[in-house]
Amino acid sequence: MTNGNLLRIALPNKGALSTAASEMLREAGYRQRTDSKELSLLDTANGVEFFYLRPRDIALYVGEGTLDIGITGRDLLLDSGSVAEESMQLGFGRSKFRFAARPGVLESLAELRGKRIATSYVGVVQRYLDEQRIEASVVHLDGAVETSIQLGVADVIADVVETGSTLKQAGLVIVGDVIMESEAVLITRAGAEPEGLTAFKRRLEGVLVARSYLMMDYDIPMDRVEEAVKLTPGLESPTVSPLHREGWVAVRSMVPSDGAQRLMDDLYELGARAILLTDIHACRL
Numbered sequence: 001m002t003n004g005n006l007l008r009i010a011l012p013n014k015g016a017l018s019t020a021a022s023e024m025l026r027e028a029g030y031r032q033r034t035d036s037k038e039l040s041l042l043d044t045a046n047g048v049e050f051f052y053l054r055p056r057d058i059a060l061y062v063g064e065g066t067l068d069i070g071i072t073g074r075d076l077l078l079d080s081g082s083v084a085e086e087s088m089q090l091g092f093g094r095s096k097f098r099f100a101a102r103p104g105v106l107e108s109l110a111e112l113r114g115k116r117i118a119t120s121y122v123g124v125v126q127r128y129l130d131e132q133r134i135e136a137s138v139v140h141l142d143g144a145v146e147t148s149i150q151l152g153v154a155d156v157i158a159d160v161v162e163t164g165s166t167l168k169q170a171g172l173v174i175v176g177d178v179i180m181e182s183e184a185v186l187i188t189r190a191g192a193e194p195e196g197l198t199a200f201k202r203r204l205e206g207v208l209v210a211r212s213y214l215m216m217d218y219d220i221p222m223d224r225v226e227e228a229v230k231l232t233p234g235l236e237s238p239t240v241s242p243l244h245r246e247g248w249v250a251v252r253s254m255v256p257s258d259g260a261q262r263l264m265d266d267l268y269e270l271g272a273r274a275i276l277l278t279d280i281h282a283c284r285l
């Protein structure tokens with residue numbers, strides 16, 4: 001690591017991952033650029049420096065050790081062939097990598113043999129073809145690959161699919177199974193443990209937990225508390241506090257956001273009252 005003890009972090013400068021990555025870092029308490037033209041940003045109070053780079057190039061910088069860590073897509077990491085490694089899943093930028101063609105052109109991926117496949121992810125596609133021992137020609141395009149079929153440059157495309165609306169617009173249908181599932185990931189260099197990495201990861205983990213859990217409070221008669229805490233076991237152990245009202249206690253526990261309303265109904269049925277749900281802004285487990 002250069003530049004004193006600053007942890008040097010690569011972030012997507014534009015594209016599908018950029019806004020969500022910056023948002024996550026802001027939630028983790030880091031400074032982020034306010035102008036999308038800024039190329040890098042120092043956050044000395046938190047011991048980090050951010051470099052805003054093309055998501056495609058991020059694995060290269062991290063793999064070569066020029067930068068300590070980065071946020072990019074799992075598919076882009078694999079495509080780059082970099083020695084950088086996935087160190088943490090970040091839960092946004094989810095997509096599936098798939099083959100598609102005009103209806104009737106291809107029944108299964110076994111029929112890819114001899115076809116012209118257009119993609120921006122040559123590394124991912126070639127690796128798949130090699131694994132399956134299929135010989136086909138790969139046409140490298142920078143983007144808008146769906147249009148290449150209409151323009152006669154390819155028979156098949158291989159691309160990121162999120163909602164599927166781009167494929168639909170181009171009149172293409174998915175062929176075969178999902179080649180890979182991707183999401184934004186934190187990447188590091190194999191074997192490297194830069195100073196500050198553990199603290200940085202703990203902050204991001206805090207954001208992931210704060211996003212997927214809520215804080216629940218409720219009052220309940222003491223003789224029901226065992227049943228109630230079985231429904232709300234929390235991550236460590238729920239806090240049970242005495243109440244002024246005799247025979248009642250207050251319970252506080254983290255609960256998964258998914259299904260929290262249903263949990264409130266169940267607790268009410270059990271006799272709980274004053275059931276409150278509040279957001280968690282930040283946490284360290």
Ligand SMILES: Nc1ncnc2c1ncn2[C@@H]1O[C@H](COP(=O)(O)OP(=O)(O)OP(=O)(O)O)[C@@H](O)[C@H]1O
Binds near residue numbers: 076093120163
């Ligand atoms: N709807 C989406 N479109 C494209 N990429 C997506 C989508 N949803 C998630 N991703 C992920 O975002 C990453 C690609 O990011 P980005 O769109 O910035 O790359 P790009 O298409 O190569 O760049 P650009 O379109 O800016 O030239 C991949 O990891 C991909 O899986």
Ligand SMILES: O=P(O)(O)OC[C@H]1O[C@H](OP(=O)(O)OP(=O)(O)O)[C@H](O)[C@@H]1O
Binds near residue numbers: 146162
């Ligand atoms: O399934 P969907 O929700 O339609 O999203 C997938 C589409 O979005 C991306 O394109 P992008 O907008 O990044 O343009 P590009 O192809 O020029 O990179 C990707 O390459 C697909 O074309």
Ligand SMILES: [Mg+2]
Binds near residue numbers: 015016143
């Ligand atoms: Mg794109």
